[in-house]
Amino acid sequence: MAPRKLESVSLEPSEDPATFESKNVHQIYDAIATHFSSTRYKPWPIIATFLQNLPTGWVGFDSGTGNGKYLPLPADRPGAIWTIGMDRSRNLLEIARHAGGDDVVREVVWGNVLENAWRPGAFDYAISIATIHHLATYERRKLAVQRLIQAVDPNHGRILIYVWAIEQDELSKRKVVDQDEAVVADEKGKDVMVPWVLSKNLAAKPSEDSSPPEVFNRYYHMFAKGELGTLAKDAAVALGLSVGDPSAEEVGQGVEVVQDGWERSNYYVELRRWSK
């Protein structure tokens, strides 16, 4: 199948971003939760490796946990670390609660990635996978990263963030931009609507008739190269933290970028907090 060109979208200056996200992200995940979850079961390698390498006894949270597929990890040491899932979609949380099998119950919290529902610095780690790209402005995406930084321990807290990239690999069915648009998008990212064709059997309200399947359009901000790293640094600076290697500083608190890259149509960045 040839890649589909995605419809671009831009937020009207008069439009409230929270209302826009509610209509174009949250309501849609609640409607497609069961079908969506049935297609999301394989953890991405970088995230699995990140969780595998955390020390036993660490507690973290997954901001935008979706169907909770990262909550049972690491597979080789179940129960060695404890990840609490948070999401804006109540219907996805019902699924996340039983991620990894019905015999174990996961901890999940109905919450907003822009709010601080936690004691400051309470967690050892935080992950946010395929979530921040649903926020409709740069300021809101930056605030979401600030919330992650605030939630983890100032001395050793670790953070992993994943978002969709404009640069999609050849296996992907998505095509985001035409060649002539590519230059602009390379710097700023691109706002698009991504269609979800709902399987009738897995709809929130299953229908028997022969009407065509329902299509839901979800809002995404697709990140340009370098944009996620810049966002993370801006978030640290907004909190009054240094950015960079702790060895360069005498005293203070900061955030170090541990790794920054592209994996299978996504950009990721790993951060570490330090104090001295």
Added chain:
Amino acid sequence: MVRLITHNLLACHVKNCNANNFPLEFQNVQLEIREAEFNPEFVKGFLPKIEWKALVDTARQLGDTSLPNEQPEMLDDDFLKNLHHVLLEIHVEEGSMVCPNCKHEYPISSGIPNMLLAEHEIA
């Protein structure tokens, strides 16, 4: 579900509610006890991050008096098992959590706490 491990990490985040906003107080709770696999290394690793007084007081409110007022120096198996039970096996299925400072109520339904605020309450 709200287990005490999660409760020990949550705080009220209503705008301008910055002091005495932890721990949230459970009200009208329905509890369920579910066995969880005991991992002493996990419990020991988490121990330094626990707000101890909040955990002990909350456990007592829910009817579990197995934890001492002060963290013991010797971490024997009995202590770790009691702590494991308090943190991971008591599930609050229904009820609410109320902020001791601003009295905001966070409802718990089918084991899932609702920490969402209205737009005007967000800091």
